[in-house]
Amino acid sequence: MAQVSVVDVQKNFTLSLSSGDKEIRALRGASFEVAQGEIVAITGASGCGKTTMLRIIMGLDDPTGGDVYVSGKAVTGCGYDRGMVFQHAELLPWRSALDNIEFGLQMKGMSRTERRVHAEKYLNLVGLDHARDRKPHQLSGGMKQRVGIARALAIEPDVLLMDEPFSALDAQTREMLQAELLEIHAMTGKTIIIVTHDLDEAILLADRVVVMETGSVKEILNIALPRPRGPLAEMRAETEFSHNRIRLWELLHADEAKSAGGAH
Amino acid sequence: MSKSPTAKADNLVLYDAKAGARPSRRRVPFHPTLITTASVIIAVLLWEYFGRNVDPLFSSYPTAIAGKLWAMTVDGSLFKASMQSLRPLAAGFALSVVLGIPAGLLLGRFRWVEAAFGIYITAGYAMPLIALIPLFVLWFGLGFAVKVAIVTLLSFFPICINTWIGVKAVPKTLIEVGKSFVASPLAIMVNIVLPASVPYVMAGIRLAVGKAIIAMIVAEFFTAISGLGGIILTASNNFETAEMLAPIIVIMVFAVVITALLEKLERWVAPWHVETSGQRES
Numbered sequence: 121m122a123q124v125s126v127v128d129v130q131k132n133f134t135l136s137l138s139s140g141d142k143e144i145r146a147l148r149g150a151s152f153e154v155a156q157g158e159i160v161a162i163t164g165a166s167g168c169g170k171t172t173m174l175r176i177i178m179g180l181d182d183p184t185g186g187d188v189y190v191s192g193k194a195v196t197g198c199g200y201d202r203g204m205v206f207q208h209a210e211l212l213p214w215r216s217a218l219d220n221i222e223f224g225l226q227m228k229g230m231s232r233t234e235r236r237v238h239a240e241k242y243l244n245l246v247g248l249d250h251a252r253d254r255k256p257h258q259l260s261g262g263m264k265q266r267v268g269i270a271r272a273l274a275i276e277p278d279v280l281l282m283d284e285p286f287s288a289l290d291a292q293t294r295e296m297l298q299a300e301l302l303e304i305h306a307m308t309g310k311t312i313i314i315v316t317h318d319l320d321e322a323i324l325l326a327d328r329v330v331v332m333e334t335g336s337v338k339e340i341l342n343i344a345l346p347r348p349r350g351p352l353a354e355m356r357a358e359t360e361f362s363h364n365r366i367r368l369w370e371l372l373h374a375d376e377a378k379s380a381g382g383a384h
Numbered sequence: 385m386s387k388s389p390t391a392k393a394d395n396l397v398l399y400d401a402k403a404g405a406r407p408s409r410r411r412v413p414f415h416p417t418l419i420t421t422a423s424v425i426i427a428v429l430l431w432e433y434f435g436r437n438v439d440p441l442f443s444s445y446p447t448a449i450a451g452k453l454w455a456m457t458v459d460g461s462l463f464k465a466s467m468q469s470l471r472p473l474a475a476g477f478a479l480s481v482v483l484g485i486p487a488g489l490l491l492g493r494f495r496w497v498e499a500a501f502g503i504y505i506t507a508g509y510a511m512p513l514i515a516l517i518p519l520f521v522l523w524f525g526l527g528f529a530v531k532v533a534i535v536t537l538l539s540f541f542p543i544c545i546n547t548w549i550g551v552k553a554v555p556k557t558l559i560e561v562g563k564s565f566v567a568s569p570l571a572i573m574v575n576i577v578l579p580a581s582v583p584y585v586m587a588g589i590r591l592a593v594g595k596a597i598i599a600m601i602v603a604e605f606f607t608a609i610s611g612l613g614g615i616i617l618t619a620s621n622n623f624e625t626a627e628m629l630a631p632i633i634v635i636m637v638f639a640v641v642i643t644a645l646l647e648k649l650e651r652w653v654a655p656w657h658v659e660t661s662g663q664r665e666s
Contacts, residue, residue: 180560197566204564210557213656214579223575224565255656275565 122153122189123311124177124279129186131172131335146172148335149186154279159305159312161322164332167374170315171283173332177313178204178281190279200228203272205282209264211256217267218243218252224275242270245304262293269301273308282314286321298324299352306348319368323361324352331371339371444626452630461615466634469611470526473600476535480592484540485585488547493569493577498548505548509541514599517606526607538599539592546591550584551577583657586650590656593642597635 131147145167153234162170175181177188179198188195203224211220218239225235243252246266256264264337265285272280286294298321305312316322322329329341345360355361428446435445458460490497491505517534524530554577601636604613612631619628650657 178564180563198564200566202564203562206557206561208557210555210561212558212561212576212579214582214654223561226575227562227565227567227571257656 121317123156123158124154124193124313125187125189126150126152126173126177127187127189129173129176129183131169131176131181131315132184146335147176150332150335150337151186153250153335153342154311154313154331156311158328159314159326160330161326162313162315162330162332163317163319163368163372166317166337167247167334168332169335170332174281174283174313174315177279178202180204194241200224200275201278203275203277203280205268205272205280205285207284208288209256209268211259211264211267213256216253216255217248217259217263220256220267221270221274221326224271227313227317228275239270242274243267245273245307246270246300260293261289262297265289265297265299269304273304273310277310279311279313282312284315284317287316287318294318294321295352301325302349319365319372320356323364323368324349324355329364331368341367357384395410440625441623442625444629448635449629452528452626453633456615456627456630462631462634465612465615465631469531469600469604469613470638472531472603473535473596475528476532476593476599477539477596479532479536480539480543480596481556481589483536484543484588484592485547487540488544488585488588488606489551489573489581491544491548492551492581493573505541505544509545513538513541514602517603520603521606522569526609527617530607531603531611534603535596535599537598542591542595543585543588546584546588550581550588553584554580560617579654582654583650586646586654590643590646593646597639602633 123384128149128151129147130145130149133141133143133144133146150169150173152160164170164274172181176183177190177195179195179202180297190199193201211217212223215223217237221239221242225238230238240252243249246269248263248266248270251263254263256267257326259267265288268285269282286297289297300335301312302325304310312325314322314325316325323343323345327347329343330337331339331341341364343360343364345358346356349355432446435443435448440448453462470570487505491502491527492498516537520530520533525531558580559572562576567575600611601613601616602625604611605617607614612635615631619625
């Protein structure tokens, strides 16, 4: 059975404009499945509904129609079976790195001593032992997002959900974190769904890439790069990489031509 | 996981910090405390010089006021009056903090509370509440209780309104962090909303100090028999200008000290805000 099943999910928004309310159909019946231990990237042009999709899987938004199942259970809200990594990390600025990782464990009701030990394990996993007592404003962008990843992993979810997690980072830090994410995946075998507009990132990280267009799934690409993935620079030299890169580019550029006069 | 990438990132940060601290050209050192002190000394000297040439009925000067302050300290009247004023001030202020912060949290967090009660808070803040003092005297008499009630009333609104604004300013994404870790509404309030609005709450408390001191003095004018406000009223009725100004100086010093202490408190409870918002020492 699939770890995550998205079945005909629809989402309508009402946008208040000076010219009156406008109904936006963000998702128009999208479906796909994610197997256990798989990394799936969701990509598409701005406004295609990829972030909305992730928020519905997380339970932060309710779908207008359709269902999401995680480990066979229908999603009705947020749960500890899913961990969310936000675009800009969204750490609590008054808490240290370690205390931020402890946040989810605290909400889960874990005792103070137990959660400390647990959080330290994940702080170590993302290589931030030396920064455990630093506040977010004393961390670099990459370090913040490492804490964000550790915070989500600490609650030991079945599925890790990531909303453009590396988009705000500089190119070198981004590549470093991509490699670290692959290492974490190799170690933990987590199921990961990552929303990204970076085509290279989608191909380098994912087993499958879900390409979305105006609220529905246009195509799902299988990426046959070896797992565990080697050094990212070597992956880029693979024909499998360049082949998929071109295919993805073509799919998205067909989108742009069509939606040029659309919502965005 | 390999240590080298993070170590590399660290070096980058350190390098940047050093580069930023390196002075590119010579600058004249800036000492705000020195400037403030010099300014105060000059103002006091000017006041002393011109104050001595004015009829003591209309004004006074620093040495005369200092003399009165000394005399009132020695005979104990200043201490007694200060206590009579400070106790209701502290009680009323504490009460307004205890009522104002939770009220502001509820207004900011729950839209129906805001819709139902927001209007009274906005109206209450804009209203000349001082005008209600005669009514308060009827309700609470002329003693301790009426001073507490008036101080509470006047300082409640700035604390409540600032907390309310602060809660509204908490980024939606931080609330979503709480939700995504299945935090209850109460847990979100305590662990996210309250700490995130601390800078606003502290600003409200600082505004409220000024309001509370005004409330205390005006309340004593109306009740007339006790406290620093009582001395001011009696002295001015007797045309003792220096004696009237002496407690005003004491109140001013109180206000400055309390505000400074609150600034220290803010640095202590929300150091992240001080460091991220561009306020820096010297």
